[in-house]
Amino acid sequence: MQSSRQYDGAGFLYDLVYADAPDDTTFWESVASDAAEILEVGCGTGRVLRQFSTRKIMGLDIDSTMLSWGRQNTLKHQDIPLVAGDAAQLPLADESFDTVIAPRGLLSHMISTRRQGLVANELLRVCRQGGTVAVDVPDLRPYTKVGHRSVSYTKTLRTRTREWTVKTTSNYRPGKNSMVTRHAVCMSEPAGQTTHGAFEVESYVFTPSSLWRVFASVDAAQRLALRPRAATRYNAGRLRLIVRKGWTV
Numbered sequence: 001m002q003s004s005r006q007y008d009g010a011g012f013l014y015d016l017v018y019a020d021a022p023d024d025t026t027f028w029e030s031v032a033s034d035a036a037e038i039l040e041v042g043c044g045t046g047r048v049l050r051q052f053s054t055r056k057i058m059g060l061d062i063d064s065t066m067l068s069w070g071r072q073n074t075l076k077h078q079d080i081p082l083v084a085g086d087a088a089q090l091p092l093a094d095e096s097f098d099t100v101i102a103p104r105g106l107l108s109h110m111i112s113t114r115r116q117g118l119v120a121n122e123l124l125r126v127c128r129q130g131g132t133v134a135v136d137v138p139d140l141r142p143y144t145k146v147g148h149r150s151v152s153y154t155k156t157l158r159t160r161t162r163e164w165t166v167k168t169t170s171n172y173r174p175g176k177n178s179m180v181t182r183h184a185v186c187m188s189e190p191a192g193q194t195t196h197g198a199f200e201v202e203s204y205v206f207t208p209s210s211l212w213r214v215f216a217s218v219d220a221a222q223r224l225a226l227r228p229r230a231a232t233r234y235n236a237g238r239l240r241l242i243v244r245k246g247w248t249v
């Protein structure tokens with residue numbers, strides 16, 4: 001199993017950074033609205049899974065620290081199985097779920113196009129005929145503006161006793177067609193104590209056509225009759241693709 005320890009120990013920071021992504025959770029809810037069986041590959045802490053109450057739900061991630069943070073915190077009141085595994089070699093039978101989702105960039109963590117193909121193949125393999133596979137990845141477009149190689153934003157979250165500042169900076173690496181994103185978190189308490197933490201992740205950036213090509217190559221090899229239901233850009237510099245497996249028109 002190829003290990004990806006990019007988020008090692010980051011469960012807590014991860015939940016904080018993505019605590020308020022309401023547009024994101026609404027989208028995944030709409031993708032899974034008709035689902036009876038949902039698998040999230042690269043589920044991290046369970047941030048997206050926690051909104052579902054479908055009969056059969058499962059989360060899978062390569063990083064056991066994200067999963068244990070999720071079990072003890074994000075999903076502590078829900079009985080959702082979280083399993084450790086590699087998206088490029090899913091420990092699951094063919095056609096086991098009708099909806100397979102990979103929110104917030106699982107595919108973009110595969111920096112080589114060969115590995116992207118392996119992951120797309122696995123997402124499609126475990127999806128039933130007629131089912132849906134949906135992914136979300138970073139969009140190349142913000143980085144192609146002249147001289148625009150870095151995107152940064154800061155957000156502040158306050159509770160009664162603490163204030164958190166999260167500064168996120170993504171630097172584009174044209175030679176690798178990827179970006180390195182650093183989330184730097186600073187926590188202040190009323191007593192004046194300040195704690196810092198950070199995590200950094202490398203992600204491949206896509207255009208709508210390069211994202212579709214990843215799935216189209218699996219389709220060509222396996223004749224799955226894939227149909228893109230939607231390949232859209234949305235405001236936060238990301239792309240989404242929804243694919244129907246074996247959808248006949």
Ligand SMILES: C[S@@+](CC[C@H](N)C(=O)[O-])C[C@H]1O[C@@H](n2cnc3c(N)ncnc32)[C@H](O)[C@@H]1O
Nearest residue numbers: 004042043044047061062063086087103104109
């Ligand atoms: C940005 S997080 C997204 C987590 C979750 N989907 C969400 O939207 O909050 C990406 C996740 O993909 C996981 N991941 C990276 N490579 C993986 C692989 N080869 N197999 C399974 N999970 C992987 C990481 O450990 C991380 O938890």
